[in-house]
Amino acid sequence: MNLVELEGIWTRLGQEWVHRDVNLAVARGELLALVGGSGAGKTTLLRHIIGLTRPARGTVRVFGEPIHAGNRAAQQARRQRFGVLFQHGALFSALTVYDNVAFPLREFGGLHEDEIRALVMSRLAQVELEPRHAQLVPAQLSGGMVKRVALARALALEPELLLLDEPTAGLDPERSAGFVKLIRSLHAQLGLTVVFVTHDLETLSALASQVAVMAEHRILVAGTLEQVHQFEHPFIQNFFRFRAVVDEREGL
Amino acid sequence: MSRHSVSTLHHIAPPSIERHADQWILRGDWTLQALRPRLKWFRFLLRTSTPELGWDLTGVGRMDSFGALLLWKAWGLREPAVLAMAPDLHTAFERIRQTADMTPPPPRRDWLQPVVSMGEKVLRGADEVRQFTGMFGQVVIEAARLVLTPSRIPLKEVSATLYKAGVTALSISALLGFLIGVVLAYLMAYQLRNFGADVFIVNLLGIGIIREIGPVLVSVLVAGRSGSAFTAQIGVMRVTEEIDALSAMGVSRHQRLILPKLMAMLVAMPLLVLWTSAAALVGGAFVAQIQLDLDIAYFFETMQRVVPVQNLYIGLVKGSVFGGAIALIACHYGLRVQPNTESLSANTTKSVVVAISAVILINALFAVATRGMGMPGR
Ligand SMILES: Nc1ncnc2c1ncn2[C@@H]1O[C@H](COP(=O)(O)OP(=O)(O)OP(=O)(O)O)[C@@H](O)[C@H]1O
Numbered sequence A: 001m002n003l004v005e006l007e008g009i010w011t012r013l014g015q016e017w018v019h020r021d022v023n024l025a026v027a028r029g030e031l032l033a034l035v036g037g038s039g040a041g042k043t044t045l046l047r048h049i050i051g052l053t054r055p056a057r058g059t060v061r062v063f064g065e066p067i068h069a070g071n072r073a074a075q076q077a078r079r080q081r082f083g084v085l086f087q088h089g090a091l092f093s094a095l096t097v098y099d100n101v102a103f104p105l106r107e108f109g110g111l112h113e114d115e116i117r118a119l120v121m122s123r124l125a126q127v128e129l130e131p132r133h134a135q136l137v138p139a140q141l142s143g144g145m146v147k148r149v150a151l152a153r154a155l156a157l158e159p160e161l162l163l164l165d166e167p168t169a170g171l172d173p174e175r176s177a178g179f180v181k182l183i184r185s186l187h188a189q190l191g192l193t194v195v196f197v198t199h200d201l202e203t204l205s206a207l208a209s210q211v212a213v214m215a216e217h218r219i220l221v222a223g224t225l226e227q228v229h230q231f232e233h234p235f236i237q238n239f240f241r242f243r244a245v246v247d248e249r250e251g252l
Numbered sequence B: 001m002s003r004h005s006v007s008t009l010h011h012i013a014p015p016s017i018e019r020h021a022d023q024w025i026l027r028g029d030w031t032l033q034a035l036r037p038r039l040k041w042f043r044f045l046l047r048t049s050t051p052e053l054g055w056d057l058t059g060v061g062r063m064d065s066f067g068a069l070l071l072w073k074a075w076g077l078r079e080p081a082v083l084a085m086a087p088d089l090h091t092a093f094e095r096i097r098q099t100a101d102m103t104p105p106p107p108r109r110d111w112l113q114p115v116v117s118m119g120e121k122v123l124r125g126a127d128e129v130r131q132f133t134g135m136f137g138q139v140v141i142e143a144a145r146l147v148l149t150p151s152r153i154p155l156k157e158v159s160a161t162l163y164k165a166g167v168t169a170l171s172i173s174a175l176l177g178f179l180i181g182v183v184l185a186y187l188m189a190y191q192l193r194n195f196g197a198d199v200f201i202v203n204l205l206g207i208g209i210i211r212e213i214g215p216v217l218v219s220v221l222v223a224g225r226s227g228s229a230f231t232a233q234i235g236v237m238r239v240t241e242e243i244d245a246l247s248a249m250g251v252s253r254h255q256r257l258i259l260p261k262l263m264a265m266l267v268a269m270p271l272l273v274l275w276t277s278a279a280a281l282v283g284g285a286f287v288a289q290i291q292l293d294l295d296i297a298y299f300f301e302t303m304q305r306v307v308p309v310q311n312l313y314i315g316l317v318k319g320s321v322f323g324g325a326i327a328l329i330a331c332h333y334g335l336r337v338q339p340n341t342e343s344l345s346a347n348t349t350k351s352v353v354v355a356i357s358a359v360i361l362i363n364a365l366f367a368v369a370t371r372g373m374g375m376p377g378r
């Protein structure tokens, strides 16, 4: 069953077509990596899935329904089933780290403040932030910390679907590995579905069960890493050229 | 691959809890989404449960941190003696175990707080004054530097600001000026007619509008319109680190951001004052014609005789000074913005309030300083 389905998406931004007939389906439980050159339109595609923008043509279905279907309560309930990590964090600058992560939990309703506290502290621990960081405001965080807090916020409700725009950009290799481990364990435990944009081959090969390559305004190919690797296209050859080097070094 | 990947879309298995003999048996998904519809009920059941009995979690499908937390709390923050569950549920409890009783550093409460915050306010005020003076000095130095190298005057920025703060304000300021002129003249006409002093409307309107109302009206308008825009612009540049980027390239923020605004306002404001006062006078003349049968041509002809031209000069100088004050205050608060939205809105508000207050204060000083000038023969 597909959690996310994009059919015949055409998008025009400014004077240019960013997407021409993009098709993509993400089955439940997949860990799909979306790769593509800078400016290929990956973030724009994620924004369609979240429902922030609408394509000029084509349909977006999330959890089997059009993203804008239903009344306000239905839409909100649907949005609480997925978590989003924006490329630049998009933390609420006036709130502390703690309140940023607690925000979706409070919006969800029905939780006691001590439960919220335990959940927030556990999310922060998951992304390797220390309790003393909880009272900082976003302006006092380093670039990588912003990413990790944003990830903690996206994970706050442990949603079924995670949409992550470059989750490991700006993280050191150890933290990237920690991120991979965290997503894997959540995946095993809760069967999450994750769509993540990445330029990082290590994360890609360690985490992705499916890879979709975006180029020439569409999804060139989607499949397992091996399938994608075999695909003859200059972009793909270039993108994975360095992977061969990595593999060699690791003696694979 | 996950053991859940084949489940259907509406896949939530309703959670349940039952007591069988000496065991609590849990089934279904213990996740936030699944528990939500009957959360109160489950809280109640768990409160009445007894941790001493055995707990059988083998029938649980999925458990997220919230489900684990609920149970953990019900168990009194420790594992019950008899507990059976699938191995991968352990990770969920593991996550919660370390943080369930963790308290973030509590916000400190201090009885001296009121005193401290009052002191902080005073210090902040002093700091503001210091910062404002520093900025003013920097701007003066930059201006002096530009006098030596006129080729570096940021003409583009100046003309852009002239357009945004001046040209685009023409229609609204003319409209406001005209309406104020109409209202004032209308009220005066009634009073003056009672005394048979109809012609004095020219003196009153002439001096009142040209010297006082025109400059102040325009200043209030511009402070709200352009002052807030300046503050917000510089403030957002602080939030997005654009100001730091400028500094990193060796570009002075005073020269590139503040000076052009100041120069443009010094020029634009007197022109706006002239324009607005003219509109107000036209409005006044219009009403005088209707209410007092004073010919419009006669109105303006008389004005030249009874209103000394110094009043116009005073009005224009005031406009320029007010414009400079508004620009400096707006930039000052823009630079004080901390990188968060709360601070941005607070400083924008402050900028407008302080600018208008400053204009009224400076106006009073002007009134005192120029009290002997521009008054028709006594
Ligand atoms: N609001 C907008 N108006 C006009 N064009 C836009 C807008 N937003 C994005 N674009 C253009 O759309 C294209 C795709 O942008 P997008 O942000 O989706 O790229 P991306 O694949 O996420 O790139 P990156 O890997 O660098 O983040 C770019 O060429 C960009 O210039």
Ligand SMILES: [Mg+2]
Binding pocket: A042, A043, A044, A087, A165
């Ligand atoms: Mg992007």
